[in-house]
Amino acid sequence: MNIKHKQMHFSDLEQSHDDWQQKYSAQIGNDRTIENRSGIEIKPLYSPLDWSNESYAEDMGFPGKEPFTRGIYPTMHRGRTWTQRQLIGLGRPQDYNKRVLSLLKAGASAISLIPCNSGFRGIDCDEVPVPLLGTCGTVINTTDHMTNSLKDVSYENISTALNDPSPFTLFAFLLAAAKRRGVSIDKISGTSNQSDYISHCVANHMFFRLSLSGGRRVLMDHIEYCAKHVPKWNPVSVVGQHMQQAGATPAEAMAFTLSTAIQYAEDCIERGMDPDDFLPRFTFFFDISISFFEEIAKFRAGRKIWARITRDRFGAKNPRSWRFKFHGQTSGADLTMQQPLNNIARVGVQAMAGIFGGLQSLHTDSYDEAITTPSEETAKIAIATQNILREEAHLCDVIDPLGGSYYVESLTNQMEEEIIAIIDRIDNAGGMYAAVEAGIVQRDIGLSAMGFQDKIESGEQSLVGVNCYQGDDSWASPPPYRPDTDKMQKFVDDFINFKSNRDQANVDTALDNLARAANSSDQNTFEKVVAAAEAEVTHGEIIACLRRELGTGVPVIIA
Amino acid sequence: MTNNNLKYPPRVLVTKIGLDGHDRGSRIVAAYLRDAGMEVIYTPPWQEINAVVNLALQEDIDVIGLSSLATDHLIAPDLMIALRDAGLDHIKVIVGGIVPANEHGMLEDAGISKIFEPGALREDIVESVATLAANARSSRRDFEEASL
Numbered sequence: 001m002n003i004k005h006k007q008m009h010f011s012d013l014e015q016s017h018d019d020w021q022q023k024y025s026a027q028i029g030n031d032r033t034i035e036n037r038s039g040i041e042i043k044p045l046y047s048p049l050d051w052s053n054e055s056y057a058e059d060m061g062f063p064g065k066e067p068f069t070r071g072i073y074p075t076m077h078r079g080r081t082w083t084q085r086q087l088i089g090l091g092r093p094q095d096y097n098k099r100v101l102s103l104l105k106a107g108a109s110a111i112s113l114i115p116c117n118s119g120f121r122g123i124d125c126d127e128v129p130v131p132l133l134g135t136c137g138t139v140i141n142t143t144d145h146m147t148n149s150l151k152d153v154s155y156e157n158i159s160t161a162l163n164d165p166s167p168f169t170l171f172a173f174l175l176a177a178a179k180r181r182g183v184s185i186d187k188i189s190g191t192s193n194q195s196d197y198i199s200h201c202v203a204n205h206m207f208f209r210l211s212l213s214g215g216r217r218v219l220m221d222h223i224e225y226c227a228k229h230v231p232k233w234n235p236v237s238v239v240g241q242h243m244q245q246a247g248a249t250p251a252e253a254m255a256f257t258l259s260t261a262i263q264y265a266e267d268c269i270e271r272g273m274d275p276d277d278f279l280p281r282f283t284f285f286f287d288i289s290i291s292f293f294e295e296i297a298k299f300r301a302g303r304k305i306w307a308r309i310t311r312d313r314f315g316a317k318n319p320r321s322w323r324f325k326f327h328g329q330t331s332g333a334d335l336t337m338q339q340p341l342n343n344i345a346r347v348g349v350q351a352m353a354g355i356f357g358g359l360q361s362l363h364t365d366s367y368d369e370a371i372t373t374p375s376e377e378t379a380k381i382a383i384a385t386q387n388i389l390r391e392e393a394h395l396c397d398v399i400d401p402l403g404g405s406y407y408v409e410s411l412t413n414q415m416e417e418e419i420i421a422i423i424d425r426i427d428n429a430g431g432m433y434a435a436v437e438a439g440i441v442q443r444d445i446g447l448s449a450m451g452f453q454d455k456i457e458s459g460e461q462s463l464v465g466v467n468c469y470q471g472d473d474s475w476a477s478p479p480p481y482r483p484d485t486d487k488m489q490k491f492v493d494d495f496i497n498f499k500s501n502r503d504q505a506n507v508d509t510a511l512d513n514l515a516r517a518a519n520s521s522d523q524n525t526f527e528k529v530v531a532a533a534e535a536e537v538t539h540g541e542i543i544a545c546l547r548r549e550l551g552t553g554v555p556v557i558i559a
Numbered sequence: 560m561t562n563n564n565l566k567y568p569p570r571v572l573v574t575k576i577g578l579d580g581h582d583r584g585s586r587i588v589a590a591y592l593r594d595a596g597m598e599v600i601y602t603p604p605w606q607e608i609n610a611v612v613n614l615a616l617q618e619d620i621d622v623i624g625l626s627s628l629a630t631d632h633l634i635a636p637d638l639m640i641a642l643r644d645a646g647l648d649h650i651k652v653i654v655g656g657i658v659p660a661n662e663h664g665m666l667e668d669a670g671i672s673k674i675f676e677p678g679a680l681r682e683d684i685v686e687s688v689a690t691l692a693a694n695a696r697s698s699r700r701d702f703e704e705a706s707l
Contacts, residue, residue, distance in 0.1 A: 117578035117629055121605060129637070132577055135630040205580030205604055246583050333583075337657065337677045370677070371659055446586055453587050457681060466678040480630075480659040555580075555603050 017049055036294040037452065038251035040414050046406035051413070059409060063399050066311075068303040069412065070400035071358045072323040077396035083361040084386050085161055085327065089114025089137030090373050091483045092491050093149035096138040099376060100153060106380055107387060110361070112161040112193065113149070115140055115170060122209035122547070124540030125492050133492070134483040136373055137163075141495060141539040146173035147180065155183045160190035161237075161327075165207045166197055166218035167546050168526060172533035175230070179534070189232035191283055193327075195219060196239040197553075198260045198432055202441045203242035205555050209543055212437065214550030217518075219264070220271055221526040223278055236264060237283045237327070243441075244287035245333050247449020250298045251415055255422030256432070256441055257284060258305060262423075263432040265314055275314040279321035288354040289331045290346055293411055296402060299326070299357030301416035305423075327361035328354035335370040339465035343367035348385055355395050356402050362386060372480035439556045502536045510535035511545050518549035569597045569692030572620045574611055575604040576638060577631025584656055584677075585626035588684060592624075595685040597692075608634070612641045615650055621692035627656040636669035649699035651691040655679065 024044060025031070034042045043050075051059070061067050064074035073079065086108055088099055100111050114137040118128040124141045125133055133139055140146055155178050164170035171192055175185050194200070197215030200207040210218065219236070226235040240248075240257035248256060261282060268278045284302075288295050306324040310316040330350035335343045344367045351364050364382040366374035374382070389395050402408045429435040436442070455461035462468050510532040517523035525546070532542050573589040575582065582604055593599045600618050602611075615623060625635055632654050642650055654666060655675040663674055672691055675684055 120580070121578050128578065129634050131633040132630060135633070136579075200580075205582065208580065246581070371657060449583050450587060450590060463678070479661060482630075 013048060017047060020045070036250075036411075037289065037291050038249040038294060038298075038415065038418055040251075040294075040411070040418065042411075046410050048406065051406050051409040053404075055409075056404075059413065060403055066307055066322070068307045068322065068324065069300050070403050072303065072325065072360075076358060076399040077355065077390075078399055081390055081396050082355070082359055082386075083110045083159070083327075084108050084383060085110045085112055085361045085363055086379060086383060087112045087114050087163075087329070087363050088379075089116070089163070090481060091134040092139055092488065093145045094151075095134070095483070096149045097151050097153075099379075100149075102376060103379065103383065104153070104158075106383055108383060110159040110161065110190075111153070112163065112363075113138065113140070113170065114163045117206075119170075119539060120206045122540065122543035124495070124538050126496050127540060130485050130488050130492060131482075133488050135481065139488075139491065140170060140173065142498065142536065143173045143176040143180070143533050144498065144536075146170065147177045150174075150177065155181060156187045156189075160188075161193045162190065163194045163207075164192055165194045165200065166210055166215045166222070167529050167542060168192055168195070168218070168222050169529065169533065169539045169542050171222075171233075172526075172530045172542075173539075175530055176533040185230050186232065188230055191234040191237050191327075192222065192226075193237045193285060194239060195222065195236050196260060196264075196285075198263065198436055199239040199242045199257075201553065201555060202256075202436050203246040203248075203445065206242075208553035208555060210546055210553055211551030212433070212553070214546065215553065216267065216433070217550060218525050218546070220267055221524045223268060223281075224271070224273070225524055225526045225530075226281070227273075227277060234281045234283045236278075236281065237285045238264065239285045241285050241287040241329055243445055244289065245331065246445050247452060248445045249448050250289060250291065250294050251418040252422060252444060252448060253287060254298050254302045254305075254415075255419040255426070257286070258302065258309065258419070259423050259426040259432040259435070261306070262309060262313070262427075265310075266431070269314065275310065275316040276318040276321050279310050279314070279316050280318065280323070282325075283360075284324065284326035286326055286328050286359075287331045287333070288328045288350045288357070288359075290334045290350050290353075292349055292353045293408060294415070295350075295353035296357045296408060297411040297415040298419075299328075299354070299359065300400075300403075300408075300412045301419055302326075303358065304412075304416060305419060325360050327363070328357070328359040329363040330354070330365045332365055332369055335365060335367075336463060336465050337370045338470070340367050340371060342464055343370065344381060344385065347382065348389070351385060351389055352395065355389060356400075358400065375481060437556070442556055498536075499538065506535040507537050507541070510537050511541060514542065514545050515549050518546055565693060565696060567598075569621050569689055570600070570619055571597050571622045571624060571688060571692070572600045572602070572611070572615055572618065573624045573626070574602040574606050574614075575626050575631065576606050576608055576611060577627070577629075577634055578605065579627070579629035579631050580604040581628045582626070584628065585624070588624060588626070588655055588675075591681050591684055592688060595689075597685075597688065608638050608641050611638060612645050612647065615642070615647055616645060620650055621695040622688050623650055623652045624688070625652065625654045627654055627658060629657070632656070632658050632662065632666060635666055635671060639670045649695050651695050653688070653691065655684075 063071035116137040116139045162170040223235045226233045238261045240253040244253035303324040307322040330347045366378035366382045368378045514528040517525045517528040651672045653673040
């Protein structure tokens with residue numbers, strides 16, 4: 001069949017568009033104004049009047065090349081699909097180990113480790129009420145605990161994401177455990193997730209252990225150490241996820257994250273590091289909300305902006321420095337405690353947004369995650385969701401499949417403008433560190449959280465099962481995960497015994513060395529953290545020492 | 560705000576005990592109560608139970624709102640015991656956040672007045688806190704008269 005395409009002239013196009021517009025307005029009556037979460041007005045229809053192929057080279061280009069809109073690698077998911085990295089953390093090290101081995105069998109290709117909330121707070125298990133231990137993460141306080149949690153897991157062949165910011169004790173335990181097993185640490189690969197101390201200060205306050213300035217110091221030491229000794233490790237993951245979970249709009253979350261990355265890059269440069277030495281190891285971590293097209297546009301825009309910042313602002317010459325590598329997590333803030341099985345559908349849509357957004361690594365939430373630490377069964381459904389999207393739905397067959405959509409291209413450009421405007425505002429406030437000290441970012445996030453809550457309250461934003469379609473909500477809630485308190489008590493008793501049987505002189509020396517390094521600008525604190533881990537110093541002891549020397553983190557609360 | 564004929568607005572402490580730091584919910588609830596004309600004392604997360612008791616005493620609190628998103632409600636009964644030991648039985652305590660259904664009974668048995676789950680409505684929260692504050696004031700009058 002021979003179809004002839006008739007070339008439409010621009011003036012014809014405008015005329016046709018006006019004709020449609022009139023019919024549309026006549027039929028729809030009182031059209032409502034629709035804005036996405038970032039406050040961008042969404043039109044009922046997009047056409048070449050909003051985005052035309054003439055801008056192809058400038059706006060899109062080809063994957064693996066500037067402006068990187070279509071992806072950071074030439075092959076993207078067709079070559080290598082995203083890493084399936086499920087967050088895992090529960091109970092004692094042996095409980096974690098059992099879960100990890102089962103998920104690796106189910107298809108997970110990398111692992112992550114979430115510590116117990118006591119670990120987040122920087123304290124050991126013997127300082128915490130036993131019922132709180134292990135409910136939301138694994139208790140890892142020593143190199144022995146790390147060894148047990150990774151029993152039968154290959155250190156070299158699996159990339160490990162540790163939720164572990166300053167002073168990076170879990171990473172230090174991992175390095176110490178690797179050395180004990182005879183594995184050379186330059187073979188260890190993975191990421192220090194949550195290494196972004198700024199995000200913890202402004203948003204969820206979970207890993208807010210040291211003062212802002214202390215966090216800054218130890219992060220720089222960590223980056224330097226990794227560049228020298230653990231080259232396959234990504235020492236920095238800049239986190240937009242916390243801010244978006246705390247209420248930031250997608251545009252704000254992207255902008256604040258890029259501003260944070262700018263801050264870290266500037267700090268590294270001030271330390272005398274070459275941008276092409278550290279930028280290739282910067283990674284990002286984002287929330288993927290259910291605002292489908294907005295998220296896709298957010299990621300496409302973020303890739304473009306980061307490439308320009310690294311090249312033009314920091315003068316990076318290595319193309320690897322320009323690549324915006326990110327992990328996405330489907331947003332827990334969109335999940336509901338009511339009618340929990342509906343969350344499987346939500347996660348599917350969120351995951352698709354992340355995949356079309358071109359992510360490198362993905363965590364899909366389990367449907368019970370609004371209520372509890374996932375069970376093994378619900379975690380497997382979350383992994384299956386990824387397998388279904390990849391292999392049944394064939395979402396990896398085409399690179400950037402929504403590229404060229406008038407709507408997606410136009411929205412990508414609008415999100416880009418919005419994100420750049422926010423980055424400029426943070427620059428004018430003296431950079432991210434200064435803006436956070438002044439509470440500017442916290443206030444913006446709080447206002448956006450309130451604005452979104454108002455929309456849920458007014459019904460402008462539907463939440464199925466919560467503010468509409470409530471039904472009788474007779475759905476069974478999955479039982480929450482609670483570790484056995486007797487076993488946990490025994491674990492704490494063992495830990496106390498372990499401490500009293502250590503070589504105390506070694507412990508004291510390691511802590512002295514750490515305190516001295518913290519007070520001397522020409523020593524590397526993280527090197528001393530690793531030495532402390534090898535000397536059987538505990539997580540809580542390392543952090544208590546650094547809190548004494550560098551100050552404790554206290555959030556600036558802007559209600 | 561519901562009219563409970565209080566001489567001064569309800570005084571509410573919005574806080575988090577335990578280990579979690581997520582504060583999106585507690586900030587929103589604090590703003591709801593503040594906008595309804597209540598006096599809200601807001602703390603950073605991770606408060607020790609003793610610190611909450613001292614603050615409640617010093618600030619003459621009627622209602623304590625605990626936010627729990629990551630199992631910290633499991634130690635709420637310890638707060639109830641500490642309040643009782645400090646002679647602050649009149650203070651009403653509510654919990655908001657993620658409290659699995661099978662743990663409601665444990666909190667109610669410990670004396671928690673009300674549990675608000677995600678999706679709770681602003682007007683229900685405000686009205687409930689106003690009523691509880693009025694109850695706290697009247698039970699406190701009884702307590703003061705009895706101790707005279």
